[in-house]
Amino acid sequence: MIKVNGEEHPWRQGLNIAQLLKEKNYVYHAIIVRINEKFVPPEEYDVSVIKDGDNVEAIHLITGG
Amino acid sequence: MIKPLTIAGREIRSRLFLGTGKFSNSTVMARALEASGAEIVTVALRRVEFDNPQDDIIAHIDQKKYLLLPNTSGARDAEEAVRIARLARAASGWNWLKLEVTPEPNYLLPDPVETLKAAEILIKEGFIVLPYINADPVLAKRLQEAGCAAVMPLGSPIGSGRGIKTADQIRIIIAQATVPVVVDAGLGLPSHICQAFELGADAVLLNTAVAAAQDPVQMARSFKLAVESSLAGLESGPMSEGEAASASSPLTGFLR
Numbered sequence: 503m504i505k506v507n508g509e510e511h512p513w514r515q516g517l518n519i520a521q522l523l524k525e526k527n528y529v530y531h532a533i534i535v536r537i538n539e540k541f542v543p544p545e546e547y548d549v550s551v552i553k554d555g556d557n558v559e560a561i562h563l564i565t566g567g
Numbered sequence: 568m569i570k571p572l573t574i575a576g577r578e579i580r581s582r583l584f585l586g587t588g589k590f591s592n593s594t595v596m597a598r599a600l601e602a603s604g605a606e607i608v609t610v611a612l613r614r615v616e617f618d619n620p621q622d623d624i625i626a627h628i629d630q631k632k633y634l635l636l637p638n639t640s641g642a643r644d645a646e647e648a649v650r651i652a653r654l655a656r657a658a659s660g661w662n663w664l665k666l667e668v669t670p671e672p673n674y675l676l677p678d679p680v681e682t683l684k685a686a687e688i689l690i691k692e693g694f695i696v697l698p699y700i701n702a703d704p705v706l707a708k709r710l711q712e713a714g715c716a717a718v719m720p721l722g723s724p725i726g727s728g729r730g731i732k733t734a735d736q737i738r739i740i741i742a743q744a745t746v747p748v749v750v751d752a753g754l755g756l757p758s759h760i761c762q763a764f765e766l767g768a769d770a771v772l773l774n775t776a777v778a779a780a781q782d783p784v785q786m787a788r789s790f791k792l793a794v795e796s797s798l799a800g801l802e803s804g805p806m807s808e809g810e811a812a813s814a815s816s817p818l819t820g821f822l823r
Binding site: 506507508526527528530532533534536541559560561562563564565566567 | 586587588589590596609610611612613614615616617624625635637638640654655657658659660725726772774775
């Protein structure tokens, strides 16, 4: 099990960020991803393997004043 | 012809900055942005809500036309603000930032000590920092000396629509300013915009006044007109005030 934006998500061996975002129906612009508070560059999304127990955060720009 | 505003060496064509929060939907927001004539628009940084994909507003903001100014909303101290700022830079791909540190939720008044602390760190890291502050002339001076690109004093609490209740302090901030002064927060009516410019402000930042109007698009247009009207009036060389009346009609040939 991993955490994705604070919620539990099933984990499997070899899961990478690109796959995870696809599973989550990623449609966002300007997203950034951190694993265990460490920033992952977009070009590494399909090679960055998520480990069991990792805390994954996807952050983006949204409306605000 | 209204002179463009320059912030951190960049020419900004509109002196009205608009927030993107609280609009009923993205279409209304996009139309209001268009009607306002704004170039700088503020955005926030949050965790993605994967179950609610409609909240991807960036898709509705044409980044060729608008300059995104991410804020640090939600930050309660300097450490949180710096963390959000770094993430905002990664998400937006550039280094302009509306720094706001608001530790208490009732009035959302900015914390001066933490704001200055965060500004000093972020400026060293290469950010273009536009801090949201209370209308405190001493703090504004410290922030401009620290290297902030502008200072953004409040007129009244965020989203209150109460207008400029801090006019005397804003006047002092403007008198000593070496960077642009943007009146941010509390503006609710076109007349508040006029007051800000008549005090000598360089720009204004609005959000709720537009988003919470019954017709946000028309309200955005009305604010645009207020900016143009105020600035054109000021550039025209306003008349001097006098104590007594000065008749406008000839004082001869009365039909008595």
